[in-house]
Amino acid sequence: MKKLKFIGNPLLQSREKINMSSDKKWLTLKTTEDNEEFVVEESVAIMSNVIKNMVEDGCASSVIPVPRVKGNAMGKIIEFCKKHTEESDEKVLKEFDAEFLNLGPDALYDLMVSANFLEIKVLLDSVTTKVADMIKGKSSEEIRNILKIENDLSAEEIEESRRENCWTRQE
Amino acid sequence: MGSPQAKRKRVYEDEDEDKLSKLPDDVIHRILSFLDAKQAVQTSVLSTRWRFVWTTLPILNFGQYQHSSPENTYNFIRHVLFNRNHQAPVSELMLCSAQSIPSDSLVEQFVDYAISHNVECLNLKLFYFHTSFKLSRLSSSSLKKLTLQVRLAEVGSQSEPECWNLPALTHLSLGLPRGNFTKQGLFLNVFDKLPGSCLTCLPALRSLNLEGWDLKLSSFAFNLPHLTTLRLTGCRNLPEIIWNFPALLSLELDGVDLPKNINCIFTTLVNLQNLKLCLTRSSMEQQHSISCPQLLNLNIVMLSYDPLYGNIKVLAPKLRNFSCVGILSITLEVPELETVNIESLIWLSREDWIYRKKLCCLLIDMLSALGNAKYLTLNLNSIEALSATDFLASLPSPFYNLEFVKLPPEYEESRISGALRSYLLGGSPKATIVTTLPLNKVNFQAVPVSVTSRKGDEHYTTQSDVKIGVYADRVRQIGCPEISNVRASSSRNSDSGLWHGHEVNLEFVGLLDIIMKNYPQTFEHSTAKSERFHTMMLNMLCTSVTEFLRTSMADFNVDIISKYKDLFADLQRWGFQLVWLLSHLNNIEQLLVSPHELHTTDSCVDDAKSKLQELQAYCLEKITEI
Numbered sequence: 001m002k003k004l005k006f007i008g009n010p011l012l013q014s015r016e017k018i019n020m021s022s023d024k025k026w027l028t029l030k031t032t033e034d035n036e037e038f039v040v041e042e043s044v045a046i047m048s049n050v051i052k053n054m055v056e057d058g059c060a061s062s063v064i065p066v067p068r069v070k071g072n073a074m075g076k077i078i079e080f081c082k083k084h085t086e087e088s089d090e091k092v093l094k095e096f097d098a099e100f101l102n103l104g105p106d107a108l109y110d111l112m113v114s115a116n117f118l119e120i121k122v123l124l125d126s127v128t129t130k131v132a133d134m135i136k137g138k139s140s141e142e143i144r145n146i147l148k149i150e151n152d153l154s155a156e157e158i159e160e161s162r163r164e165n166c167w168t169r170q171e
Numbered sequence: 172m173g174s175p176q177a178k179r180k181r182v183y184e185d186e187d188e189d190k191l192s193k194l195p196d197d198v199i200h201r202i203l204s205f206l207d208a209k210q211a212v213q214t215s216v217l218s219t220r221w222r223f224v225w226t227t228l229p230i231l232n233f234g235q236y237q238h239s240s241p242e243n244t245y246n247f248i249r250h251v252l253f254n255r256n257h258q259a260p261v262s263e264l265m266l267c268s269a270q271s272i273p274s275d276s277l278v279e280q281f282v283d284y285a286i287s288h289n290v291e292c293l294n295l296k297l298f299y300f301h302t303s304f305k306l307s308r309l310s311s312s313s314l315k316k317l318t319l320q321v322r323l324a325e326v327g328s329q330s331e332p333e334c335w336n337l338p339a340l341t342h343l344s345l346g347l348p349r350g351n352f353t354k355q356g357l358f359l360n361v362f363d364k365l366p367g368s369c370l371t372c373l374p375a376l377r378s379l380n381l382e383g384w385d386l387k388l389s390s391f392a393f394n395l396p397h398l399t400t401l402r403l404t405g406c407r408n409l410p411e412i413i414w415n416f417p418a419l420l421s422l423e424l425d426g427v428d429l430p431k432n433i434n435c436i437f438t439t440l441v442n443l444q445n446l447k448l449c450l451t452r453s454s455m456e457q458q459h460s461i462s463c464p465q466l467l468n469l470n471i472v473m474l475s476y477d478p479l480y481g482n483i484k485v486l487a488p489k490l491r492n493f494s495c496v497g498i499l500s501i502t503l504e505v506p507e508l509e510t511v512n513i514e515s516l517i518w519l520s521r522e523d524w525i526y527r528k529k530l531c532c533l534l535i536d537m538l539s540a541l542g543n544a545k546y547l548t549l550n551l552n553s554i555e556a557l558s559a560t561d562f563l564a565s566l567p568s569p570f571y572n573l574e575f576v577k578l579p580p581e582y583e584e585s586r587i588s589g590a591l592r593s594y595l596l597g598g599s600p601k602a603t604i605v606t607t608l609p610l611n612k613v614n615f616q617a618v619p620v621s622v623t624s625r626k627g628d629e630h631y632t633t634q635s636d637v638k639i640g641v642y643a644d645r646v647r648q649i650g651c652p653e654i655s656n657v658r659a660s661s662s663r664n665s666d667s668g669l670w671h672g673h674e675v676n677l678e679f680v681g682l683l684d685i686i687m688k689n690y691p692q693t694f695e696h697s698t699a700k701s702e703r704f705h706t707m708m709l710n711m712l713c714t715s716v717t718e719f720l721r722t723s724m725a726d727f728n729v730d731i732i733s734k735y736k737d738l739f740a741d742l743q744r745w746g747f748q749l750v751w752l753l754s755h756l757n758n759i760e761q762l763l764v765s766p767h768e769l770h771t772t773d774s775c776v777d778d779a780k781s782k783l784q785e786l787q788a789y790c791l792e793k794i795t796e797i
Contacts, residue, residue: 136210137210151217158216
């Protein structure tokens with residue numbers, strides 16, 4: 001029986017890699033609303049404080065159910081968290097954020113609610129800053145249009161509010 | 172009004188739905204916190220939902236209101252403070268005013284209101300001449316961050332010293348009002364003296380930022396045991412006693428005249444990791460020595476353009492990143508150096524050739540002290556200074572460890588002269604010239620990232636996807652024990668190659684080709700949720716195969732065989748078709764399990780031997796007969 005030749009010596013280096021990759025834990029996040037599953041690295045998932053606490057308390061099995069977040073919002077959130085764990089260059093991250101958040105108010109709303117629920121501070125700050133930028137310096141009429149807010153105040157109520165808040169139309 | 176039209180209408184309504192108003196209050200507060208208080212209050216007219224949200228907004232940011240008269244501004248601020256919901260706390264209050272508010276007492280009321288509402292972050296910047304602020308007004312048990320650009324009351328010759336009590340304060344930033352205008356509009360150029368009592372009664376302080384102060388009266392106060400970050404900008408009369416900041420991690424001295432005993436001060440900062448010095452001309456006329464055992468990042472900026480005469484000696488055994496704006500005379504003992512960034516400030520605008528020659532020599536000297544750098548970044552001026560050095564061709568490369576040299580994007584690689592190329596890259600075989608440094612290699616971490624503890628690798632589960640860690644453990648267990656004694660190779664990612672569109676380790680590409688050629692059915696059904704997964708799967712496959720092939724026959728036993736069986740079964744579950752591998756394994760198992768087959772062979776041989784002997788004996792007989 002002749003000894004089988006081994007090919008090169010990849011073993012040492014690949015062993016190092018296996019050692020390294022065994023440090024990477026993977027979690028499955030399952031959105032309970034539409035039963036979509038997402039496999040993410042633990043280091044990415046713990047950007048959410050809620051998930052981080054679950055993992056640290058040891059009550060996270062491999063599949064973590066996530067209520068109240070829809071599948072497509074979850075996908076976007078994971079994309080955001082991944083980018084933010086991988087990159088440390090601020091400029092690159094700023095550019096990424098600007099493009100990532102180029103969404104309509106509905107999608108931004110979904111992101112905000114989910115980020116608030118999952119306690120992902122970075123994402124929540126980015127989205128809220130974006131919304132604030134959208135309404136900065138605009139008149140109330142314009143704000144209503146941009147954010148699709150329904151005006152249900154009567155004319156008197158508006159006048160009253162203006163008077164109360166010492167604010168004239170010009171300022 | 173058929174059904175498709177109705178459907179369309181419904182979809183349109185959905186899109187128009189006012190979702191933003193359904194957000195909880197605290198999310199809306201976050202949005203409003205980025206706006207000026209005036210605009211936040213103006214949202215009260217948007218709808219009923221938004222009418223009173225501003226009254227509970229905890230973050231109030233009053234800007235400069237340049238278009239309003241001071242009275243209007245005054246009224247507005249008063250109104251907001253008095254008409255908001257008093258139960259709601261104020262977490263952040265910011266007032267930045269360039270106009271002189273009619274009543275000085277407003278500012279005091281402002282601060283009092285904030286403090287009585289448990290403010291955590293207070294930011295007060297007054298750009299006009301006002302009566303000095305009394306420190307004792309600012310005593311608060313909740314205040315964590317304080318930024319003031321106001322005139323502070325000096326310690327008078329009267330009774331008790333003014334002192335504040337801020338037990339929770341972690342960040343303090345004190346600056347002088349930028350425009351020191353009196354009510355008559357005269358400009359005062361005053362270095363107010365920082366009252367020494369400012370820096371007392373701050374047991375939790377982590378970060379201190381002082382700007383534009385005369386620190387003569389504060390020398391005794393440079394004693395903050397928990398301080399981790401200190402920044403002094405444009406201050407005078409830095410105390411010459413030894414500063415007591417044992418926990419200091421980051422220090423920035425910007426445009427200050429360094430005290431005479433600064434070398435001693437550096438040695439006492441034993442935990443310092445980041446140091447940034449912006450040196451004035453007078454600072455540079457002395458010799459300086461920076462000797463910090465834990466220093467990781469050093470950043471020196473010359474505020475004056477002339478090549479200066481002093482010398483800096485750096486003794487930092489752990490220094491990784493060195494950045495210098497300007498050229499200076501420096502000697503370094505930095506065995507761990509990795510990243511170097513040199514920005515020369517001025518080059519072409521000085522035509523004096525003696526000056527230019529001096530600059531070149533200084534630059535060459537400086538670079539020769541940075542020989543062990545791995546990543547070198549040069550700006551346009553430095554490159555041009557080097558290119559213009561006439562004796563460059565005769566110089567050997569001072570670098571022997573380079574991996575990447577980053578040049579500014581506006582300098583094309585084709586412009587690099589042969590002499591410059593050999594000067595930069597000549598001593599380092601692996602070096603290349605790039606336009607952007609690979610990000611994962613350059614790391615300006617200020618504080619080491621803490622590693623979260625992992626809950627044991629023994630968390631085995633039965634789910635087939637995901638468990639790379641578990642799999643890896645098992646592969647480790649099967650292998651030959653002597654491998655673990657071999658020194659581990661570099662922990663950087665080894666080169667990867669492309670195999671059929673998947674990125675795998677370079678050494679596996681050949682193996683995968685062989686497998687593909689001989690057993691193409693292996694990859695027919697492999698599935699993976701993501702590209703990275705698939706790459707890992709391929710790498711795992713290759714590793715297992717190579718390990719399997721490496722194990723000599725003598726090392727196989729029943730245990731190892733069953734472990735390999737499990738391994739290959741897992742790989743099969745991930746979609747690889749490994750019948751051929753399993754049949755090999757079975758063959759080996761057969762041989763192990765049935766050693767008596769060898770005996771039978773042996774006995775056959777023995778039989779044959781004895782038969783042969785019989786025949787030979789018979790032949791001999793026959794021959795003798797004849």
